[in-house]
Amino acid sequence: MWPLLITSFTLCLAPSYQQFPRLCATREALRTKECCPPWDGDGSACGASSGRGFCQDVQVPDFPDGPQYPFSGLDDRERWPLVFYNRTCQCAGNFMGFNCADCKFGYFGVNCNERRESLRRNIFHLSRAERLRFISYLNLAKHTVSADYVVATGTYREMENGSTPLFANISVYDVFVWMHYYVSRNALLGGPGNVWTDVDFAHWAPAFLPWHRVYLLHWEHEIRKLTGDMSFIIPYWDWRDASGCDVCTDELMGGRSPLSPNLLSPGSVFSSWRVLCSQAEEYNEQGVLCDAREEGPLLRNPGNHNRNIVERLPTSAEVEFALSLPNYDTGAMDRSANMSFRNTMEVVEPPGGFGDPQTGLGNSPRMGMHAALHVFMNGSMSSVQGSANDPIFLLHHAFVDSIYEQWLRRHRPSLSQYPQSNAPVGHNSEYHMVPFLPLHRNREYFISSKDLGYEYSYLLDAGEFPQNGNVLYAASFKPFIWLFPPVSAYSFLFSLHLHLKSSML
Numbered sequence: 001m002w003p004l005l006i007t008s009f010t011l012c013l014a015p016s017y018q019q020f021p022r023l024c025a026t027r028e029a030l031r032t033k034e035c036c037p038p039w040d041g042d043g044s045a046c047g048a049s050s051g052r053g054f055c056q057d058v059q060v061p062d063f064p065d066g067p068q069y070p071f072s073g074l075d076d077r078e079r080w081p082l083v084f085y086n087r088t089c090q091c092a093g094n095f096m097g098f099n100c101a102d103c104k105f106g107y108f109g110v111n112c113n114e115r116r117e118s119l120r121r122n123i124f125h126l127s128r129a130e131r132l133r134f135i136s137y138l139n140l141a142k143h144t145v146s147a148d149y150v151v152a153t154g155t156y157r158e159m160e161n162g163s164t165p166l167f168a169n170i171s172v173y174d175v176f177v178w179m180h181y182y183v184s185r186n187a188l189l190g191g192p193g194n195v196w197t198d199v200d201f202a203h204w205a206p207a208f209l210p211w212h213r214v215y216l217l218h219w220e221h222e223i224r225k226l227t228g229d230m231s232f233i234i235p236y237w238d239w240r241d242a243s244g245c246d247v248c249t250d251e252l253m254g255g256r257s258p259l260s261p262n263l264l265s266p267g268s269v270f271s272s273w274r275v276l277c278s279q280a281e282e283y284n285e286q287g288v289l290c291d292a293r294e295e296g297p298l299l300r301n302p303g304n305h306n307r308n309i310v311e312r313l314p315t316s317a318e319v320e321f322a323l324s325l326p327n328y329d330t331g332a333m334d335r336s337a338n339m340s341f342r343n344t345m346e347v348v349e350p351p352g353g354f355g356d357p358q359t360g361l362g363n364s365p366r367m368g369m370h371a372a373l374h375v376f377m378n379g380s381m382s383s384v385q386g387s388a389n390d391p392i393f394l395l396h397h398a399f400v401d402s403i404y405e406q407w408l409r410r411h412r413p414s415l416s417q418y419p420q421s422n423a424p425v426g427h428n429s430e431y432h433m434v435p436f437l438p439l440h441r442n443r444e445y446f447i448s449s450k451d452l453g454y455e456y457s458y459l460l461d462a463g464e465f466p467q468n469g470n471v472l473y474a475a476s477f478k479p480f481i482w483l484f485p486p487v488s489a490y491s492f493l494f495s496l497h498l499h500l501k502s503s504m505l
Ligand SMILES: *[C@@H]1O[C@H](CO)[C@@H](O)[C@H](O)[C@H]1NC(C)=O
Pocket: 031, 032, 033, 057, 086, 087
């Protein structure tokens, strides 16, 4: 009965817009390289008749990349999005979206002129009803086909330069799983097993923090449109000093199965989730892209990881050490970077771990901070390309983003601290983030979350406010706390949740 409910439920909601926009996955759009769909409000491309935006040539500057990826003209993600499109909607004012139908992050209302600040809260501080709603929304997203978004299952060359489009329908949640896979996958050099692994458009380099920030903002945005609950906000998991996966309970992200240590408990809806894009080695052996098919259950075995790589979850002292580093990135701006805030936050094991006297140094065989969580989960979370299959990914990255936010507030870097050139491919300041449409440049997210319309509850009293500029927002905008959605949506989700639970017990 519940698939029927989902269908009737989603039909009455505004559609969700994402990338590849279904309307741009056509032979015609690929042939002309134009992705400027009409806005429903007036039927004109990009809502141009209403002044929402215009169809314009995409500008991709030519600042040199670092030496890690020695090719050009080989991978569809280079100079994003030019392989697929060279004209897209550029929205005016507070409008956003691939056809300018949406509002920029932090803006609401029909005309996108209501500014509101959203408050991301600790998942343990949510009420029972709020937790239930969060899990129900995740599950709804996992089981609702994205109305306006499809994913590429072949390369541009395999699409015969656009004349044979290769795209697949996929759920709202899985669109995000795919995006994380696509941005981090290896480069296919042609033929089986022929890949270049030292390339990643969202990890091991400066764009790691801005890219994941945009990813979470889009995720929130899509859930809001899917559910009609404009107050939806991702909670975070504060893992500092945790002795284990304390969110791994059936109340939250799923406990351990009594039958198999690397499966989830049948008391959690997540035990029935199926993963995709999780077999990186297999795709590489075959020289193909992930085709978005189901690949079995979600795997997680927290704490049964290799302790020679990760000793334990990160501590408050380690976070504090990372925050004390004044340089955003250093050296080659990759995994070898020493005393880099970004590299320390992402992967380096800071002082304390294993009593290592060398601290804040790159290229260590042991991992800390952000990467430690992934390894610790010992399952779907542990491979970069497939990690977003596990919804813990969202809670984890929300907390990582809050540490990025603390660093921005403490050091108040000028925009020029973000590298303009010589970062690994995809990571220079002006590069468009792969594979987002609408387009976002890395540097646009090297700013305080307050300028993007959100705040973290634990930073509210932390005295980490900047002395100027952004403080205006803090004073004049009331935090927008997660309120109850319309009664009908709520009761629907509640019954869905009960139904799923009872069907599994
Ligand atoms: C965009 O691509 C189309 C199709 O290949 C081409 O005809 C056009 O010249 C390109 N425009 C620009 C500005 O490069």
